[in-house]
Amino acid sequence: MINNQYSIFESELNVRPDDIDMFNHVHNSKYLDYVLAARYEQMDKFYGMSWEKFSEQGFGWVVAKVIINFKRPLKMGDKMLVRTGILEMNEKGSNVQFEIINKTTGKVSSDGIFEYVMIDLKTQRSCKVTDDMIKAYSI
8 A cells, every 4th residue: 555644544354155256255346345344434433524424414425436456365254454545635535545455364355446526415416525524534
């Protein structure tokens, strides 16, 4: 992961039976779920800006684009560390880098970038990220 002025946070997750595909490893779509679950936890725990807090203010984050690199499979019973950190944040949205590490082997299973856009929940259209939001995430 790229170190910059933003913090990198870590969440631990487990591979579940319903994550496994016909090749006996985690289906590629589940890696996206893992990152979203980690960010959900990290928004509240580390930033103090939970998903619900955004909703109460009439805002939400929408994934506009994902770049994901699959390096090594995760399998049933694996525990993983999901590390995320903001690469860039501005009035249009934010880019969040991530890596998923197999806790047993210490090797990266997947990494990439999520591009998020802020939306107004009433209009369902993109809107500007406020200075207060940028400040809350600038840790």
